[in-house]
Amino acid sequence: MDKIKSGKGWMVCIILLVGCTQQQFSQTVGDLLGSANTPLTTEEVGRGLKEALINGISKGAGKASALDGYFLNPKIKIPFPPEAKKVENTLRDIGLGGEVDKFIKTLNRGAEEAAKEAKPIFVAAIKSMTIEDAWGILKGEQDAATQYLKRTTSTQLTQKFQPIIHNALQKVSATKYYGDLVTRYNKIPLVKKVNPDLDAYATEKAIDGLFLLIAEEEANIRANPVARTTELLKKVFGQRN
Template sequence: MLRRQFVISTLALTLAAPALAQGFGRLSQGDARSGIRAALDTASRLATERLGRPDGFFADPAVHIPLPRNIATLQTQLRRVGMSGPVDDLELRINRSAEAAMPEAGRIFTDAVQSITLSDAVSIVRGSDTAATDYLRGRSESRLTGLLRPGMESALTGSGAYQAVDAVEPQISRGQNMLGGLFGNRSATGSLRDIVTDHAVSRAIDGVFHYIGLEERAIRQDPVRRGTDLLRRVFG
């Protein structure tokens, strides 16, 4: 028992060194976990609010969702002859769908950060500037994908993106024009709706984690972003 208490105390002192140096007092493992949770709550909230606004994805080069590769190839070819309008509209609708899915993503992240354990928090506090973001992505991406997909399907339906997909699906299936040549036999990869949905979900999650990482880095490095005494103690 004494050995265990000594190890815990030594670890807590190691974590607390930066805070002690700035006069914030001793940092406990519980403080570390609470601080990481608070930081990720803040980072994920700011990220999803930013991306959930109109043009949050579409007008931001860092996270803009392009069309899946084969459709993008078609888009480029049609643009050369001034006929890319319908495909461009599909790209816009996909990005609008990602923006509409952000409130659901925010709720998922809020639930996910509550699973961080004491030992996880210790490693994260001592880790890189995006250690919390990397942890969250590594532990939750598969689950997030599964949970976010229905919301994205709903958003794609509401935005009209699926209607745009359905408009070209028969042409692709019949292979009567350039679309058929580009896509060929798609039976092994699923329906075009599935391809678009999987692509949209994957890129939307990439975008969210991109900004969660930026927010975490800012919280760690910028005292102004550490708006609470707890965050100042953890990252000070």
Template sequence: MTITAPITDRRTLLSGLALAPILALPGCASLPGFSLTEAIRELLTLSSQRAFALLLKPNGFYDSQVARIDLPPQLGGSGASSIVARVLLTGAFKTRLTKQVNSAAREGAERAAPLVADAIRSISIADAAAIVRGGPTAATDLLERAMGRSLVGAMFPGIDQGLRLADNAVVTEALRAATGIDFRGLVQDVSDRTHDSIYRAIAQEEAAIRANPRETGSPLLTAVFGLAR
């Protein structure tokens, strides 16, 4: 008795056989019916949209396991001296300041989101096949390399504004006297940390999509990343 595979399974098998030799060629970025380059752009677009949708919620940074911003050591974060932690940043005050820092990060991320979207549309992808068969965050790593630290400067004004509620004379002078960090230094530190948090959030979404591309409902992502695993 001859058993015939369902049409959909045969199509998947044939697509996989067609894709395998192409992925093995470093310089090839397309095959009949779809483009590996466009698949990477779609992957980054969806990953960044999902990441920003979470980060831009109220308390989005603070509630995130990968994006929450800790206070710098000078303000009682990891590595803070026992004196700073005991005198300035105990209990409710430290929690309020941490939430303020993460709220400011959200203000910065609002400015970053359109820049990331523009970068994805114009990003140069020299070896799409290598990104497709790369690690779980290969596309995000490419995006971060392409953008450099450009998000930091773009986010600085938003983060500066977001931190102003904590910039009253008593708090600012107390922190400066106890830690040696001024307000501009705090804004710069939070901007740097926000930059890193954004890419961690995008990378997390990319890894999730690669692990289950069918969940996206995208035929392109399902075809490329489903068969490349």
């Protein structure tokens, strides 16, 4: 397979993004082979797929890292740790609801700050995709790219996120405050112990929220392939002549 007509390249890419089989893809490409005014190489098709993913990933990461990206998004807002819900309720009952709200806001500000570090990690993972990785994504589930990124970036994201969130929470003594509250609560007889490691909780929730946004963007790419257009994508995703 050497060249594909640029005027019909949109057919190939739409099939790619809805998850066709390799046989179906090969048959379709075969139908499109022949003389072309502006040839499109298979290398460009691969680059176009990666570029589409990078554009979508960048958008998702950008949403998360914006001011209130977590705090005002109910889908990914980080709440008071669920296992410490009784602690939160007790604080609110004694008139410290404002402090609890401030604490929650701080959690989310830390996540927003950490999310700024996500994009280069994602981009590096996408650029290092092999042919096998690409086919696994193209033939996989609707969140196949998101799952690929989880497998290849979660460790790096945790390493990047945790110190940033830690520093953000330390600035307002949130980590110490939370740790003191939970430690005191755990001393109450017969209560279920809770985890005082706030950094680990906030980091995990921040990464979960980021991947939720990434999955939404992946779904968008698959459903609306022409929506992410650069010069290469216009060629690969087939702007009709």
